[in-house]
Amino acid sequence: MNTNYTSFEIPSKMEPFHWATLYNLRSLNKLQICAGFSFLVISYLTACAIYLLQYHPLARFPGPRLWILTRWPYMRAMQKGTLVHRVQEFHSKYGEMIRIGPNEISCINPQAWQDIYGGHKPGQNFGRNPLWMSRKQNTANSILSASDADHHRIRRLISHAFSDNALRAQEPILQEYVGTLIRRLHEQTKAGWGSAVVDLVEWFSWTTFDIVGELGFGETFGCLTDERHHSWSALVFYFKAASLVTSVRFYPLLERFLRWWLPSPVTNRQDHFQLSREKIHRRLKGEKTTPDFMSYVLDPRNEERMSLQEIETTFNILIIAGSETTASALAGTTGYLLSNPLCLATLIQEIRSNVVQENDINLASLGKLPYLSAVIEEGLRMAPPVPSGLPRVTPQNELFQWSAYRSPLNFSRPNELIPERWLQSNRTSQSTFDKKSTLQPFSFGPRNCIGKNLAYAELRLILSRIIWKFDLSFPKEMRAYDWAKQKTYVLVEKQPLKVRLTPRNFVKHTLD
Numbered sequence: 062m063n064t065n066y067t068s069f070e071i072p073s074k075m076e077p078f079h080w081a082t083l084y085n086l087r088s089l090n091k092l093q094i095c096a097g098f099s100f101l102v103i104s105y106l107t108a109c110a111i112y113l114l115q116y117h118p119l120a121r122f123p124g125p126r127l128w129i130l131t132r133w134p135y136m137r138a139m140q141k142g143t144l145v146h147r148v149q150e151f152h153s154k155y156g157e158m159i160r161i162g163p164n165e166i167s168c169i170n171p172q173a174w175q176d177i178y179g180g181h182k183p184g185q186n187f188g189r190n191p192l193w194m195s196r197k198q199n200t201a202n203s204i205l206s207a208s209d210a211d212h213h214r215i216r217r218l219i220s221h222a223f224s225d226n227a228l229r230a231q232e233p234i235l236q237e238y239v240g241t242l243i244r245r246l247h248e249q250t251k252a253g254w255g256s257a258v259v260d261l262v263e264w265f266s267w268t269t270f271d272i273v274g275e276l277g278f279g280e281t282f283g284c285l286t287d288e289r290h291h292s293w294s295a296l297v298f299y300f301k302a303a304s305l306v307t308s309v310r311f312y313p314l315l316e317r318f319l320r321w322w323l324p325s326p327v328t329n330r331q332d333h334f335q336l337s338r339e340k341i342h343r344r345l346k347g348e349k350t351t352p353d354f355m356s357y358v359l360d361p362r363n364e365e366r367m368s369l370q371e372i373e374t375t376f377n378i379l380i381i382a383g384s385e386t387t388a389s390a391l392a393g394t395t396g397y398l399l400s401n402p403l404c405l406a407t408l409i410q411e412i413r414s415n416v417v418q419e420n421d422i423n424l425a426s427l428g429k430l431p432y433l434s435a436v437i438e439e440g441l442r443m444a445p446p447v448p449s450g451l452p453r454v455t456p457q458n459e460l461f462q463w464s465a466y467r468s469p470l471n472f473s474r475p476n477e478l479i480p481e482r483w484l485q486s487n488r489t490s491q492s493t494f495d496k497k498s499t500l501q502p503f504s505f506g507p508r509n510c511i512g513k514n515l516a517y518a519e520l521r522l523i524l525s526r527i528i529w530k531f532d533l534s535f536p537k538e539m540r541a542y543d544w545a546k547q548k549t550y551v552l553v554e555k556q557p558l559k560v561r562l563t564p565r566n567f568v569k570h571t572l573d
């Protein structure tokens with residue numbers, strides 16, 4: 062049969078297709094149009110569901126179906142501050158590597174640290190998930206959001222401020238502020254006729270803010286002396302609102318909508334940025350005799366430079382990253398110690414028998430106390446200050462710190478405070494079972510926490526000086542205290558940690 066493909070004529074009696082369709086639609090009533098539309102939507106959704114569950118590249122990983130099919134439950138959990146708890150539940154049910162979103166996998170095997178966060182070949186590192194990053198506040202990226210090349214330059218410049226030498230030079234400043242904390246707490250006990258119930262969450266937060274203010278900008282925030290949060294430190298409340306924004310970013314139209322009625326912490330963020338900018342400019346005009354972070358960045362011997370905008374955004378990050386995290390670790394560790402009197406007693410015994418006078422407490426002497434180090438590691442495991450970690454965009458995976466640290470696949474009796482598991486001398490089967498490399502509270506790889514050593518120094522000094530000076534106990538109302546129940550909006554929304562403090566020799570002195 063000969064077929065001529067070069068021309069094609071519509072027979073004269075046949076209407077073009079679209080006219081026919083419109084004509085038919087006009088003859089449909091509203092009910093039929095609705096039914097047809099619903100049929101199309103349901104067919105589309107069913108096809109999507111079948112694809113996501115059966116044919117998607119991640120279909121072989123188990124996980125909660127509703128979370129796989131839609132982002133809504135993930136969003137809701139983020140908004141309620143329970144995301145890390147839900148993911149932990151799913152790991153207990155489905156195992157080590159699970160699917161928690163249409164295109165998201167969570168893995169709690171320690172190898173994931175290397176695979177996701179570790180350094181890869183140049184240009185092949187997995188970047189921070191932009192969904193979780195806040196918008197730029199000026200034209201420059203901060204250390205958190207910078208591209209690999211810029212990050213490398215910025216990180217090299219500020220890393221001088223976090224070297225061992227720098228830490229030695231910073232120790233007197235740390236001691237000064239920890240001394241102020243102890244003195245202020247002692248005043249509270251005097252005013253309370255020998256003992257006082259204080260909220261340590263506040264006192265820890267004030268101390269770490271003041272320290273990082275002094276180290277960062279060369280001037281204190283004055284929280285410890287004024288006994289109140291500086292308006293700048295209120296920025297931590299911004300995280301809750303920011304979680305709201307992040308959660309709706311899965312649906313970009315919703316984000317636009319949400320910005321109309323955002324709570325004030327988010328809109329105030331620019332005011333706070335302005336405040337830190339003023340501090341930075343004041344510092345840039347003045348000279349400092351004691352070294353602060355800025356003096357390392359501005360050192361003329363550096364071959365590279367940071368632009369003024371980069372300094373502004375990065376120092377802004379440093380203040381939050383370097384204060385609330387350490388305050389969380391202190392509050393979490395103290396809370397767990399008070400709920401575990403045997404561990405507290407062992408720590409008291411180690412500190413008080415090794416340090417004769419308060420003045421002897423310094424970083425060198427504290428480095429020789431193994432139980433103190435073990436308590437800090439275990440505190441960071443039980444109460445990681447960034448429980449979700451900062452997610453990366455990878456072909457597949459995500460690692461939630463909270464789930465990894467609380468999994469019986471990684472730690473025996475994972476929900477109990479057992480500092481002994483970190484002691485070198487401990488050779489019990491429990492200790493050998495633990496996959497210790499799972500614990501990376503400061504994260505891993507080229508973008509891990511730059512302030513790790515400073516944070517350990519603060520944790521050691523503050524914990525040991527409080528324990529050396531005071532006897533600590535929970536007042537009655539704190540008996541049901543449970544750190545694990547607190548909500549998480551990237552950082553932990555800490556509830557008050559009311560603790561009764563009594564100067565340790567108070568009873569002896571009053572009897573003498």
Ligand code: HEM
Pocket residue numbers: 178189204205216273378379382383384386387390445446447450451502503504505507508509510511512513515516
């Ligand atoms: C117990 C205390 C702390 C914990 C648990 C902690 C944890 C973390 C975590 C999990 C990250 C994210 C890393 C990643 O995305 O892979 C981070 C980043 C960072 N932290 Fe910390 N941090 C603490 C204290 C500090 C302190 C004291 C400072 C400085 C004063 C600091 C400064 C930073 C900076 C600048 C970054 C960004 C690093 C980069 O992008 O290269 N942190 N921290």
